[in-house]
Amino acid sequence: MSDLFQIIDPSGKKVGKAPRLKKTILIHMFQAMVRTRAFDDRCMKLQRTGKIGFSVPNRGIEASSVGCAAALDATKDIVAPHYRDFGIMLYHGISPERMMDTMFGNVDDTAVGRQMPVHFSFENPLRYLSISSPLGTQIPQAVGMAMAMQRRDEKGVALTTFGDGSTSTSGFHSGMNFAGVFQTPVVFFCQNNQWAISCASADQTASESYAIKGEAYGVPGVRVDGNDVLAVYQVVAEAVKLARNGGGPTLIEALTFRMGGHSTSDDPTKYVDADLMKEWEAKDPIMRFRAYLLDAGHMTKKEAEAMEADAAEEVLAAARAAGAKGVPPLDSVFGDVFEEMPAHLKVQRDFALHHYSSRGEGVNDKGEFPL
């Protein structure tokens, strides 16, 4: 149980049998990881310069996200994510600009500016369920979505991601328990990044691992090196295959490290030992996969550098485009509460529109009202 499945060691050396993946897929995985880091870096800068209100660092967890993503079939499968998984979206072709729209909460944000940054919702090209701030709530929901696919015999799988802290929530317990009882086609992916804000993994549970928690629910548990994208891909692909073929759920624990704060509002130097941070820097998932791909001759150093530069440029352009868009109209505050707007909300909407227009506020930059 405590064995950590690994294919590439931290130096980039192959230590296990690599999955049979086409070169184009391997490069796509690398690109998604690079874009994840570029997106993360840019969001940190946008927040520090006051352009956006909030972000959650993704540095260090890129292999976990992308390894998961690469094992999914976007035409069939569903993701019920937590908030620290930019790479899943980027791998599946959700553009940096669409993601930036949510970071800015602008008029094109799928959440219509109603949620904080990072709380994405997408359905195309991948069903990526609207993210919630309360933790673990998506876990039983993933089981329900999987159960619906099971009932319709669609061979689809729901993958739900969550951090190590979320294994302490009631949602983890009820989701795992229901999935075990009903043998639903779901993959539980615990991104053990070792910190729940400031609570270290060792203080989160007395279990010898997170994967072992599956045993109590009759759900097989697997531990994988979360900084090894091929190993993550391999274990998720096996779990997805099992679920797709009616073999029930799997709990995967990917051991990784959050190389930053919980969010932009957090200072991890107060509680993360600097030496520990250094130790994990040496296990960086991108450097590792980069070394592996170079060594295998799948890309040249020059090509890798070009991909890195392109990613940074693409993300910067996305941020500029999203930042230039206006905010959602004022009446969007009152939409989507129910499918049909009830009378009391119409009254409140009309009040807001009238009140703010009479104060000369709520007017967009073209001087039009409502916003």
Next chain:
Amino acid sequence: MTALTLVQAVNDGLRTAMGGDDTVMVLGEDVGLKGGVFLATDGLTKEFGEDRCFDTPLSEDGIVGVGIGLAMNGMRPVCEIQFQDFIFPAFDQIVSEAAKMRYRSGGMYTVPMVIRTPYGGGIRGGLYHSQSGEAYFAHTPGLKVVVPSTPYDAKGLLIAAIEDPDPVLFLEPKALYRAFREEVPEGYYTVPLSKTRNAREGNDLVIYCWGAMVPVCAEAADRIAESRGKQVRVVDLRTLMPLDEEAVLEAVRECGRAVVVQEAPRFCGYASEISAMLAEHAVEYLEAPVKRVTGFDTPFPNTLENYYMPDARRVIDAVEQVLDF
């Protein structure tokens, strides 16, 4: 037409909805072969199979969380929470998830789900089998709250709730489950949400109430008619959110005096919202202060429950005070 009790009408409503739509499924504790602790789901597993009506582990947040997932992925789940008192482990899933999903995803993900649960006192259930928690839920944007008081309405409102595109909390007054029978049409019909019903006609005073308080208020109205010759209108709100506010205001404009009756504790209760609404929008029609008749601001007692729950006599006292103001 068949004469059914309220709980039989719920059962008939579920059967009708499941028969008409393959995506309707029932899940909850003991809802399968046992048919639910009140027999609301009796016979459904036998008729529709275990895929359509099934027992779950004892986990309210699991039932609702899984229900939300089913609803977001093409099904029409009807979750049963065995007693409303047990719903609180699922409060996060209901309030933070089901109610907000449409809003937070810009309409991309929606939760057409019903949560049925028996609420209220009258069965000597003590603190944890008697509560009336409607105010917690009616306060939550994005959630509909429906409370039937008759067998006819129970079936028709339940089918309408199942067909509704938004999450509906369906509070069933357990005190009325087997209190009386009523002719209920066979097969499909709906009673629209957000429409009130007059349980008694009259223009001298209006009582607003819902669920198990409706027959209590109707009895009070009958006794006032007999003792004083005053005609008291009894408005059964039926849907608490979204409320038919126009019907509420129209009734007070016509009657000029109002009493609001709820079984729940007084402070911040749903009756307070109705009172505020009348004060804000109909003060020029009021000939007396609005009076509330409610449970007490205590937990729900067991042995002395009859002294806790408003009865016809308490309602009559309040009505007389408002009439005599």
